[in-house]
Amino acid sequence: MQTLNVDLGDRAYPIHIGAGLLQQDLVRPCIRGRQVCIVTNETVAPLYLEAVERSLDGLLVDRVVLPDGEQYKTLESVNLIFDRLLECRHNRTTTLIALGGGVVGDMTGFAAACYQRGVDFVQVPTTLLSQVDSSVGGKTGVNHPLGKNMIGAFHQPRCVIADTAVLASLPPRELSAGIAEVIKYGLIYDAAFFDWLEASMPRLMAGDPDALAQAIYRSCEIKAEVVAQDEKESGIRALLNLGHTFGHAIEADQGYGQWLHGEAVAAGTLLAADLSCRLGWLSEAELARIEAIHEAAALPVLPPAAMTPDAFLSLMAVDKKVLDGRLRLVLLKGIGEALVTSDFPADTLRETLQHRLNLARG
Amino acid sequence: MQTLNVDLGDRAYPIHIGAGLLQQDLVRPCIRGRQVCIVTNETVAPLYLEAVERSLDGLLVDRVVLPDGEQYKTLESVNLIFDRLLECRHNRTTTLIALGGGVVGDMTGFAAACYQRGVDFVQVPTTLLSQVDSSVGGKTGVNHPLGKNMIGAFHQPRCVIADTAVLASLPPRELSAGIAEVIKYGLIYDAAFFDWLEASMPRLMAGDPDALAQAIYRSCEIKAEVVAQDEKESGIRALLNLGHTFGHAIEADQGYGQWLHGEAVAAGTLLAADLSCRLGWLSEAELARIEAIHEAAALPVLPPAAMTPDAFLSLMAVDKKVLDGRLRLVLLKGIGEALVTSDFPADTLRETLQHRLNLARG
Known part of the structure; x- marks a missing residue:
C-alpha cells in the first residue's frame, strides 16, 4: 500500500x-x-x-x-x-x-x-x-x-x-474513461509521465495491477499538488479541466449518462489540442501523439457527429470558467504544459469545432 | 448610520x-x-x-x-x-x-x-x-x-x-417575533441589555426608530462577538439557540409557517427557563421577569395546547445539538448567562413539558 x-x-x-x-x-x-x-x-x-x-x-x-x-x-x-x-x-x-x-x-x-x-x-x-x-x-x-x-x-x-x-x-469502457483523466495529468503537468503512459498503455489496458497502481499514484500526486496550491480554483487548479468545457457540452447535448464523462473529456481534449495547434502553440506531431494515445486507450477522439458548432458554443457559454461573458478554455502549450485563456479568435474556435465535426461525419 | x-x-x-x-x-x-x-x-x-x-x-x-x-x-x-x-x-x-x-x-x-x-x-x-x-x-x-x-x-x-x-x-406579529430574538441576546449574554429591554419595551412595541436601531445594533454586536469566537458552532455559538430546540419542535409539529419562528422561540425560551428554574439555576423571580418581558412583547409564553410531552421529545431527538443520542439543551444560569448541557434528569424535562402544556390547556 x-x-x-x-x-x-x-x-x-x-x-x-x-x-x-x-x-x-x-x-x-x-x-x-x-x-x-x-x-x-x-x-x-x-x-x-x-x-x-x-x-x-x-x-x-x-x-x-x-x-x-x-x-x-x-x-x-x-x-x-x-x-x-x-x-x-x-x-x-x-x-x-x-x-x-x-x-x-x-x-x-x-x-x-x-x-x-x-x-x-x-x-x-x-x-x-x-x-x-x-x-x-x-x-x-x-x-x-x-x-x-x-x-x-x-x-x-x-x-x-x-x-x-x-x-x-470494471467494464472496459469504464477503464478507458478513467485512462482519459490519467492522460490529462501528463498533458497538463508532466511530459515524462505522458511518455511513460505512451509506453505503458498496453499494460494499463490489460489491467496490469502494478501499472495501474503507478498511474493512479502519479495522477493523485499531481492532482494533490495542484489542489494544495489552489483549493478553491482561482488559478492553476483550472488546468485540471483540460477538455472538460468541450466535454461537458457533449455530455449535456447527448444527455447525461450516454457518453461517459471520460469519453467526453477525451473528445474534448482533442478539440482543445486541435485549437492549440491552430494557434501555433502545439505542433502537428504533438497533436498526432495526443490522438494516438487516446486511440490506444480505445477512447473517442472526435465529437458526436450530430452536434453542431452552435450547439457547442451555446452549451459552453454556461461553463463555470466563463468570466463576464468571455469563454475561457484550457489549452496546451506543448505536451506537459497548459494554460487557461480567453485569448483566441472566436473564428478559430468555430473552425476547430467545424473541422472535427466534419471528421466525425466521415 | x-x-x-x-x-x-x-x-x-x-x-x-x-x-x-x-x-x-x-x-x-x-x-x-x-x-x-x-x-x-x-x-x-x-x-x-x-x-x-x-x-x-x-x-x-x-x-x-x-x-x-x-x-x-x-x-x-x-x-x-x-x-x-x-x-x-x-x-x-x-x-x-x-x-x-x-x-x-x-x-x-x-x-x-x-x-x-x-x-x-x-x-x-x-x-x-x-x-x-x-x-x-x-x-x-x-x-x-x-x-x-x-x-x-x-x-x-x-x-x-x-x-x-x-x-x-412590518405586521405587529412579525415585530414581536423579532423582539423574541432580541430578548434572547439579553438572556444569554448581557443582563444590562435585558434591563434596558424591560424598560424600553413600550417604545420598541410602538416602533420607535431610535429604540429599534439601538436594539438591533446591540443584538448584532452580541451575535457578531459570539460568531467571531466560534464560526462553525463547536462551542459558545450554540448558546444562540436558547429556546430553539423546543421552538423547532413546535414549528415542525404545527407545520412550518403556522407559528412564526420568533413565537416558537418565545414559548421555547420559557420552557428552557422553567426547566432551569426546576434545576435550581434560575430563581422564581427571574422566571417571572422572563415571562413578563415576553408578555409585554405580545409573545406566546406557553406551547401549543394540543402538543404532548412525547411529541416534543420525539421531534427534539433530531436536533442538531443531539450528540450520540443525548439531547443537549441551552439552559439559563440566571439572566445574562447560559450554558449548553445534557446534564438534567429526563424526568425533570418531562415534568417541565407537562407543566407548561397543562398551563396552556388552561
Missing part, C-alpha cells in the same frame, strides 16, 4: 492506494462518531457493500443504494440521502461513506457538505476515473438540466481508500 | 444599520462582477424591489420572486433560484441579493453557497428578526419535512444592509 497526503492544512487527508485495501481495516480509524451511512449504487452494492459493512462492526450502519448513472446525479438523488439520514436520526457526528464511482462520490460529498451544514465523509472510489480524479480535491455536487456540476460545494473527505483490486470488475 | 464589522478574517464583512439605507448607494460597492440576481418574495417585492433595482443601475439584474412563508423554505424553492441563474447564464462572479426576511436570507445564502460551488451574496433583511439574527453569522439552509434547517451551509455575506425604516411596514 502507498499513502499520499493531500496537504490542505487542517483539512489535510490521506489517500491509500493498493490492492485488497477493502479487506483491510482502513475506513474505521477515520470514523469519529458512532453513526455511519454508506451511499452506493445498484451496480456496486452487490460487489462490495458487504465487505465495507464488515469492516464497520460495532457502529450503527445505515445505507442508501441509488440507481447507477450520471443521469441520476441530481438534487433529487441527494435528497434521498437526506431522507435516510433524517429517518435514521443521524446527528452531526455521523460519517457518510461514498462507495462507488465519481457520481456516488460527488453526491455523497455534497450531501455531507450540506447535512446539518457539514458532516464527515470518506471516499471509497471503485472506478479508475474516481480513483484518479473525483476522489481528490474536495469538489462535490450535482448536475442541473442546464449545466453539469453547477450545484455543489467544496468539502474535503477525511480519507480516500483506492483499492486497485476492484478495477478488475 | 452605524456600521458594525463582523470579524471573520478574510470573510469579515460590515453590517450597516440605520433609517433609509435602501435609498443610499450601499449595495453597489459590494458587487464584484457585472451580474446580480435579487431574490425576494411576493410580499416584499411590491414594497422594496424597485428601490434596490434602482441602486444597481448599469449591472445585469435578474430577479426571483418566491412565495412568502416558512413552508416554502425548501430545496424546491432553492432549485427555482438555480433555474433562474442558469437560464440567465450567471457565472461565478455573480452576486445574489437576499431582499426579505429570514426565509429569503437563508435560502438565498444557501443558493449562493452552492451555485457553482460558491458565489457572493448580500443580505438586505426586511424584518426585525432577520436584521438581528439570520443576517449575521453565515448560517444558511432550508428545512426538511423531518427537521428544520437540516440542509445547509456556512456562507458569509459580503455585507448586510439593515434599513430600520422598512420595519414600519
Whole structure:
C-alpha cells in the first residue's frame, strides 16, 4: 500500500492506494462518531457493500443504494440521502461513506457538505476515473438540466481508500474513461509521465495491477499538488479541466449518462489540442501523439457527429470558467504544459469545432 | 448610520444599520462582477424591489420572486433560484441579493453557497428578526419535512444592509417575533441589555426608530462577538439557540409557517427557563421577569395546547445539538448567562413539558 497526503492544512487527508485495501481495516480509524451511512449504487452494492459493512462492526450502519448513472446525479438523488439520514436520526457526528464511482462520490460529498451544514465523509472510489480524479480535491455536487456540476460545494473527505483490486470488475469502457483523466495529468503537468503512459498503455489496458497502481499514484500526486496550491480554483487548479468545457457540452447535448464523462473529456481534449495547434502553440506531431494515445486507450477522439458548432458554443457559454461573458478554455502549450485563456479568435474556435465535426461525419 | 464589522478574517464583512439605507448607494460597492440576481418574495417585492433595482443601475439584474412563508423554505424553492441563474447564464462572479426576511436570507445564502460551488451574496433583511439574527453569522439552509434547517451551509455575506425604516411596514406579529430574538441576546449574554429591554419595551412595541436601531445594533454586536469566537458552532455559538430546540419542535409539529419562528422561540425560551428554574439555576423571580418581558412583547409564553410531552421529545431527538443520542439543551444560569448541557434528569424535562402544556390547556 502507498499513502499520499493531500496537504490542505487542517483539512489535510490521506489517500491509500493498493490492492485488497477493502479487506483491510482502513475506513474505521477515520470514523469519529458512532453513526455511519454508506451511499452506493445498484451496480456496486452487490460487489462490495458487504465487505465495507464488515469492516464497520460495532457502529450503527445505515445505507442508501441509488440507481447507477450520471443521469441520476441530481438534487433529487441527494435528497434521498437526506431522507435516510433524517429517518435514521443521524446527528452531526455521523460519517457518510461514498462507495462507488465519481457520481456516488460527488453526491455523497455534497450531501455531507450540506447535512446539518457539514458532516464527515470518506471516499471509497471503485472506478479508475474516481480513483484518479473525483476522489481528490474536495469538489462535490450535482448536475442541473442546464449545466453539469453547477450545484455543489467544496468539502474535503477525511480519507480516500483506492483499492486497485476492484478495477478488475470494471467494464472496459469504464477503464478507458478513467485512462482519459490519467492522460490529462501528463498533458497538463508532466511530459515524462505522458511518455511513460505512451509506453505503458498496453499494460494499463490489460489491467496490469502494478501499472495501474503507478498511474493512479502519479495522477493523485499531481492532482494533490495542484489542489494544495489552489483549493478553491482561482488559478492553476483550472488546468485540471483540460477538455472538460468541450466535454461537458457533449455530455449535456447527448444527455447525461450516454457518453461517459471520460469519453467526453477525451473528445474534448482533442478539440482543445486541435485549437492549440491552430494557434501555433502545439505542433502537428504533438497533436498526432495526443490522438494516438487516446486511440490506444480505445477512447473517442472526435465529437458526436450530430452536434453542431452552435450547439457547442451555446452549451459552453454556461461553463463555470466563463468570466463576464468571455469563454475561457484550457489549452496546451506543448505536451506537459497548459494554460487557461480567453485569448483566441472566436473564428478559430468555430473552425476547430467545424473541422472535427466534419471528421466525425466521415 | 452605524456600521458594525463582523470579524471573520478574510470573510469579515460590515453590517450597516440605520433609517433609509435602501435609498443610499450601499449595495453597489459590494458587487464584484457585472451580474446580480435579487431574490425576494411576493410580499416584499411590491414594497422594496424597485428601490434596490434602482441602486444597481448599469449591472445585469435578474430577479426571483418566491412565495412568502416558512413552508416554502425548501430545496424546491432553492432549485427555482438555480433555474433562474442558469437560464440567465450567471457565472461565478455573480452576486445574489437576499431582499426579505429570514426565509429569503437563508435560502438565498444557501443558493449562493452552492451555485457553482460558491458565489457572493448580500443580505438586505426586511424584518426585525432577520436584521438581528439570520443576517449575521453565515448560517444558511432550508428545512426538511423531518427537521428544520437540516440542509445547509456556512456562507458569509459580503455585507448586510439593515434599513430600520422598512420595519414600519412590518405586521405587529412579525415585530414581536423579532423582539423574541432580541430578548434572547439579553438572556444569554448581557443582563444590562435585558434591563434596558424591560424598560424600553413600550417604545420598541410602538416602533420607535431610535429604540429599534439601538436594539438591533446591540443584538448584532452580541451575535457578531459570539460568531467571531466560534464560526462553525463547536462551542459558545450554540448558546444562540436558547429556546430553539423546543421552538423547532413546535414549528415542525404545527407545520412550518403556522407559528412564526420568533413565537416558537418565545414559548421555547420559557420552557428552557422553567426547566432551569426546576434545576435550581434560575430563581422564581427571574422566571417571572422572563415571562413578563415576553408578555409585554405580545409573545406566546406557553406551547401549543394540543402538543404532548412525547411529541416534543420525539421531534427534539433530531436536533442538531443531539450528540450520540443525548439531547443537549441551552439552559439559563440566571439572566445574562447560559450554558449548553445534557446534564438534567429526563424526568425533570418531562415534568417541565407537562407543566407548561397543562398551563396552556388552561
